[in-house]
Amino acid sequence: MTTEVSVDTSQMDAGRHADGDAPRRIRMRVAGLVIAAVLLVLAAIASLAIGNRAIDPVTVLTALAAYDDSNPLHLMVQQLRLPRTLLGIVVGAALAVCGALIQAFTRNPLADPGILGVNAGASFTVTFAVAVLGLNTPGAYVPFALLGAFVLTLLVYALGSLGTSGATPMKLTLAGVALGAAFTGFTTAIVLQNRSTFDVMRFWGVGSIGGRSLDQLTWAAPLIVVGLLIGLLCARSLNALALGDDLAHSLGVRVGVVRILVIVSVTLLAGTSVAAAGPIAFVGIMIPHVVRWFTGPDQRWVLAYSILVGPTFLLLADVLGRIALPNGELRVGIITGLLGAPVLVALVRRKKVSGL
Amino acid sequence: MSIDERSVESTVESTVESTVDFGRRHWRIDTARVSTLIPVRSVLVCAALVVVIIVAGLASMTIGAYDVNFAAVLGAVFDPSSDPDVRQVVLEWRLPRVLFAVLCGAALALAGGIFQSLTRNPLGSPDIIGFGVGAQFGVTLMMIVFELNTYMFKAIGALVGGLFTALLVYALANSKTMSSFRLIIVGIGVSAGLGSLTSWILISVSLEKAMMAATWGAGSIASLGFDQLLPAAIVFAVVLVGSLPLNRTLPVLEMGDDAATALGISPGRTRLAAMVFGVALVALVTAAAGPISFIALAAPQISQRLTRSNTPMGTAPVMLTGAALVVVSDAVAQLVGVPVGVVTVSVGGLYLAWLLAAQYARRA
Numbered sequence: 001m002t003t004e005v006s007v008d009t010s011q012m013d014a015g016r017h018a019d020g021d022a023p024r025r026i027r028m029r030v031a032g033l034v035i036a037a038v039l040l041v042l043a044a045i046a047s048l049a050i051g052n053r054a055i056d057p058v059t060v061l062t063a064l065a066a067y068d069d070s071n072p073l074h075l076m077v078q079q080l081r082l083p084r085t086l087l088g089i090v091v092g093a094a095l096a097v098c099g100a101l102i103q104a105f106t107r108n109p110l111a112d113p114g115i116l117g118v119n120a121g122a123s124f125t126v127t128f129a130v131a132v133l134g135l136n137t138p139g140a141y142v143p144f145a146l147l148g149a150f151v152l153t154l155l156v157y158a159l160g161s162l163g164t165s166g167a168t169p170m171k172l173t174l175a176g177v178a179l180g181a182a183f184t185g186f187t188t189a190i191v192l193q194n195r196s197t198f199d200v201m202r203f204w205g206v207g208s209i210g211g212r213s214l215d216q217l218t219w220a221a222p223l224i225v226v227g228l229l230i231g232l233l234c235a236r237s238l239n240a241l242a243l244g245d246d247l248a249h250s251l252g253v254r255v256g257v258v259r260i261l262v263i264v265s266v267t268l269l270a271g272t273s274v275a276a277a278g279p280i281a282f283v284g285i286m287i288p289h290v291v292r293w294f295t296g297p298d299q300r301w302v303l304a305y306s307i308l309v310g311p312t313f314l315l316l317a318d319v320l321g322r323i324a325l326p327n328g329e330l331r332v333g334i335i336t337g338l339l340g341a342p343v344l345v346a347l348v349r350r351k352k353v354s355g356l
Numbered sequence: 357m358s359i360d361e362r363s364v365e366s367t368v369e370s371t372v373e374s375t376v377d378f379g380r381r382h383w384r385i386d387t388a389r390v391s392t393l394i395p396v397r398s399v400l401v402c403a404a405l406v407v408v409i410i411v412a413g414l415a416s417m418t419i420g421a422y423d424v425n426f427a428a429v430l431g432a433v434f435d436p437s438s439d440p441d442v443r444q445v446v447l448e449w450r451l452p453r454v455l456f457a458v459l460c461g462a463a464l465a466l467a468g469g470i471f472q473s474l475t476r477n478p479l480g481s482p483d484i485i486g487f488g489v490g491a492q493f494g495v496t497l498m499m500i501v502f503e504l505n506t507y508m509f510k511a512i513g514a515l516v517g518g519l520f521t522a523l524l525v526y527a528l529a530n531s532k533t534m535s536s537f538r539l540i541i542v543g544i545g546v547s548a549g550l551g552s553l554t555s556w557i558l559i560s561v562s563l564e565k566a567m568m569a570a571t572w573g574a575g576s577i578a579s580l581g582f583d584q585l586l587p588a589a590i591v592f593a594v595v596l597v598g599s600l601p602l603n604r605t606l607p608v609l610e611m612g613d614d615a616a617t618a619l620g621i622s623p624g625r626t627r628l629a630a631m632v633f634g635v636a637l638v639a640l641v642t643a644a645a646g647p648i649s650f651i652a653l654a655a656p657q658i659s660q661r662l663t664r665s666n667t668p669m670g671t672a673p674v675m676l677t678g679a680a681l682v683v684v685s686d687a688v689a690q691l692v693g694v695p696v697g698v699v700t701v702s703v704g705g706l707y708l709a710w711l712l713a714a715q716y717a718r719r720a
Contacts, residue, residue: 110541114548115541115544159709159712159713159716162712162716163717170537171712171716173537173541174479174540174708174712175709175712177540177544177708178705178706178708178709178711178712179705179706179709180705181649181650181701181702181704181705181708182701182702182703182704182705182706182708183705184701184705185649185698185699185700185701185702185703185704185705186702188570188574188694188698188701189692189694189698189702191570192567192570192574192694192695192698193693193694195563195567198563198566198570199563202555202558202559202570206552206555206556206559281548281552328560330556331556331559333552333555334552334553334555334556336552337548337549337552338549338552340545340548340549341545341546341548341549341550341552342545342549344541344542344544344545344548345541345542345545345546348529348537348541348542348545349529
């Protein structure tokens with residue numbers, strides 16, 4: 001904790017607060033983290049309880065604590081809603097942290113795996129796997145999604161870093177838009193070739209955490225946890241990188257190593273979440289922004305909060321999708337797309353986006 | 357005849373009787389009524405593009421279920437006494453498609469040139485501001501939700517959807533100053549929101565309906581015949597004639613409002629005319645074929661590089677570049693078996709990436 005204070009005050013927050021209240025600020029942030037955790041638990045309970053058929057929270061808790069397979073409500077909680085909720089937690093954390101990492105890494109407050117074309121790359125390779133290689137289990141999508149995410153991350157970053165001024169937000173965004181459009185086109189070309197592929201991909205392409213089994217978690221969760229850990233490892237170095245490569249270097253950060261680690265982490269997080277849930281838009285851009293209002297620019301806090309706030313948002317969006325229509329449900333990817341569009345427009349219209 | 361953007365210099369040249377050519381060779385036309393300079397390079401580029409269009413068009417007419425080789429296509433087009441079956445396949449079924457490709461390409465490219473010159477921004481094109489996604493949403497809404505499946509309603513859906521989205525993006529991005537970064541991000545946001553709605557509609561209906569809407573919404577000229585070609589061509593000709601003066605005025609306007617006013621051009625009126633004609637051209641293509649993406653973005657830039665001109669505006673080379681792009685894309689689309697819009701968006705995306713790479717590398 002002591003090092004944290006010194007880094008904090010010596011870097012971006014210098015002068016914003018009087019030195020005396022630094023410990024108080026940390027206590028506030030820890031308290032905020034606890035509140036975020038409580039909210040996540042509440043969102044998870046809501047996700048287990050609310051749906052086509054409402055189950056009261058007491059039954060939900062007993063279904064988890066003392067599972068009775070003769071009780072249809074317990075069966076519903078354990079078989080349907082628990083996998084869905086757990087997947088929502090893992091994917092939500094992955095998306096939010098992935099967004100925060102990309103934003104810090106590119107020093108672009110409006111970056112997101114969707115905007116930078118990473119999801120388009122992952123979608124393309126998954127579509128290729130479905131259409132050409134005939135794979136149809138989400139577990140088999142993983143290597144393809146990872147490959148697509150990795151290649152697109154590298155391509156966009158390489159294209160956006162050409163020239164002397166390095167990777168500016170504008171250049172990276174344009175590179176992402178260009179390559180994203182091209183790969184979306186390739187995906188459409190494959191999808192429209194074949195009716196059965198079109199049928200699989202029109203559902204997968206929307207992004208959903210419903211209808212998954214616990215098996216899916218057994219491969220998705222470890223990959224995402226590794227990605228999260230790598231991301232957290234880079235947090236301090238990213239703080240230094242925000243000052244520019246030269247200053248970061250003189251602060252003892254090995255810039256090249258950090259770049260590689262962040263790209264690996266982004267690949268793991270974006271690729272796995274796309275394979276498990278399909279491309280879900282805007283979580284990666286919204287959550288870090290909201291988080292930064294509370295934490296300021298310190299990446300360690302931004303990432304820690306994102307891990308808790310991302311899943312809360314995704315679960316609530318999913319619950320909203322279940323109750324929004326009188327019959328049937330809206331997939332969570334549609335909800336985040338509809339909620340995210342106005343938020344993104346509002347963010348870009350503000351004079352100063354909450355900086356990095 | 358196209359009057360080149362150097363017309364200002366040409367008056368200077370003629371008064372001082374200078375022989376300096378500013379690195380560009382011109383042909384000088386100097387009759388009693390008409391006097392203009394025609395850059396030699398533009399003429400050569402245009403001639404080459406016409407050859408490309410004709411060859412690619414003929415080649416694309418060999419593709420299809422009924423096997424016709426290149427020589428037979430040539431015979432069917434130029435020799436009235438050749439096999440009537442082949443003539444029917446080539447002239448009645450496949451020719452309209454090629455002509456539509458030429459028309460769509462020319463119209464989109466001209467619209468792109470107008471918008472890019474107007475906004476002084478190579479990204480000022482309908483594609484960036486969500487026109488395609490809006491049109492796709494409009495078509496999907498018409499075909500599936502309202503179940504209006506006739507050609508006219510699909511066209512109206514595409515048109516209204518596209519125009520409304522473009523206006524929305526433009527309005528949302530426009531706060532005092534227009535930054536292209538904001539325009540792009542707002543475009544992404546609105547596109548993603550509408551895309552969600554489109555996917556929602558597509559997953560809640562049967563596979564057949566969804567696939568039909570997706571194909572039309574991607575921009576296709578496969579189902580078009582002479583019935584649709586004639587009205588489209590007439591509208592295009594009218595808009596083209598109306599927009600010809602822009603060829604001279606827009607490049608002057610690029611120098612700034614003050615300079616343009618001093619040179620006798622009304623900035624307000626020119627801008628309004630440019631907007632109206634640009635939108636009309638995009639609307640025409642969208643109504644006929646759905647959203648064919650990225651031609652409006654790429655064609656003016658390619659043509660500017662080919663002719664080494666200093667403006668994306670320039671009627672003849674821009675339109676020919678667009679036509680060549682769509683004819684070639686459509687031939688590829690037929691080979692792969694996808695709507696032409698899918699090919700143009702893939703190629704256009706890669707092209708944009710290359711354009712950026714070249715631009716950034718040059719600044720290094």
